[in-house]
Amino acid sequence: MNWLGWSTRAMIGALVGAILGGFAYAWLLARGWDAPYVVGALAGLAAFVLSPDKSGLRGLIVMTLALWTGAIAQGFAGPFRGVGVLAFHHTLTPARVALYLVSAAVAFALARTSIRRGAGKRAAGA
Amino acid sequence: MLIESFNQLAPMTVLTTALAAFAFFFVADLIYALDHYLVHHDRERYKVTHGRHHRRYNGKKDAPQLDAYELSTYTTAAVVSWLLMSVLSLFTGNWGFLLGAVLKYAHTLLFHLYQHGWWGAVPLRKQKLGAPKRTWLLASAKYHAFHHSHPDDAVFTYSESWAGFDRILEWAHPWLVKLTKDGRAHVRTDHRDPTDDHHDDTSAGGADDAAEAR
Numbered sequence: 001m002n003w004l005g006w007s008t009r010a011m012i013g014a015l016v017g018a019i020l021g022g023f024a025y026a027w028l029l030a031r032g033w034d035a036p037y038v039v040g041a042l043a044g045l046a047a048f049v050l051s052p053d054k055s056g057l058r059g060l061i062v063m064t065l066a067l068w069t070g071a072i073a074q075g076f077a078g079p080f081r082g083v084g085v086l087a088f089h090h091t092l093t094p095a096r097v098a099l100y101l102v103s104a105a106v107a108f109a110l111a112r113t114s115i116r117r118g119a120g121k122r123a124a125g126a
Numbered sequence: 127m128l129i130e131s132f133n134q135l136a137p138m139t140v141l142t143t144a145l146a147a148f149a150f151f152f153v154a155d156l157i158y159a160l161d162h163y164l165v166h167h168d169r170e171r172y173k174v175t176h177g178r179h180h181r182r183y184n185g186k187k188d189a190p191q192l193d194a195y196e197l198s199t200y201t202t203a204a205v206v207s208w209l210l211m212s213v214l215s216l217f218t219g220n221w222g223f224l225l226g227a228v229l230k231y232a233h234t235l236l237f238h239l240y241q242h243g244w245w246g247a248v249p250l251r252k253q254k255l256g257a258p259k260r261t262w263l264l265a266s267a268k269y270h271a272f273h274h275s276h277p278d279d280a281v282f283t284y285s286e287s288w289a290g291f292d293r294i295l296e297w298a299h300p301w302l303v304k305l306t307k308d309g310r311a312h313v314r315t316d317h318r319d320p321t322d323d324h325h326d327d328t329s330a331g332g333a334d335d336a337a338e339a340r
């Protein structure tokens with residue numbers, strides 16, 4: 001039984017990528033550059049390189065991870081310093097939502113597939 | 127002053143949280159009911175996925191109350207909804223969306239277990255549960271269980287929460303069925319009735335996606 005298209009290697013990679021991306025995002029914020037998509041790019045790239053196969057659900061998990069990590073990371077430095085995730089929505093403007101959507105799209109697009117040529121597709125229940 | 131503002135805020139927060147949870151429940155069940163209808167009008171998909179569920183309900187009791195396939199598909203659907211609703215909650219500040227997704231999973235599992243408990247040693251079909259009424263009220267476990275033993279009944283019982291979805295599907299069926307996979311295939315090939323019975327196959331379950339096992 002395949003549980004949720006799981007790949008431990010890809011997930012740990014995505015987590016490390018997201019954390020590195022979070023640090024990079026906070027560092028950039030402190031210098032006036034609002035780039036949450038750095039988190040999505042690094043998390044997605046790690047999953048893309050480490051995934052043994054394709055999985056839409058994995059894409060969704062990494063996308064969610066990237067958004068949450070971005071929301072946490074922005075509270076560490078720059079203009080949103082000290083704002084926790086419960087108040088995250090107060091920091092949003094249409095432009096910032098768009099930046100986060102870019103992060104989500106990049107993370108999903110990369111994490112749902114694999115760098116491996118001819119990688120098979122995983123589905124739940126199989 | 128803090129308590130005063132809390133008193134003003136709390137009922138509003140409770141209300142918006144409850145509304146968000148309810149909204150998720152409603153939309154999720156609409157999607158599940160529609161997808162359930164669609165899988166019953168997609169011969170190929172039915173054969174390798176959902177058909178397994180109906181065979182299991184109609185045969186002898188031969189597996190745990192909730193088998194690995196069902197748990198995996200239900201949980202996959204639930205995880206997808208948790209992920210998306212956690213993001214929606216994060217971006218709106220309304221945690222009712224996430225709460226609704228968690229409650230929907232609990233509802234699905236309890237609903238399923240209740241029906242299987244009912245199943246007991248007697249196959250569902252032999253329990254003669256009685257045909258459900260064309261209601262616009264809430265879908266009971268008995269109402270939905272009827273679908274498992276009679277997947278092709280004229281009274282639709284796809285819904286797990288609001289039976290109104292089934293009434294709307296029944297109303298839409300004459301033209302909606304033409305848009306389904308089977309409906310389109312029939313238009314292309316011959317003039318057989320696309321609603322004809324195709325649920326007697328006995329092939330084993332295979333690849334699947336979220337919400338298949340409903």
Ligand SMILES: [Zn+2]
Nearest residue numbers: 162176277340
């Ligand atoms: Zn069915």
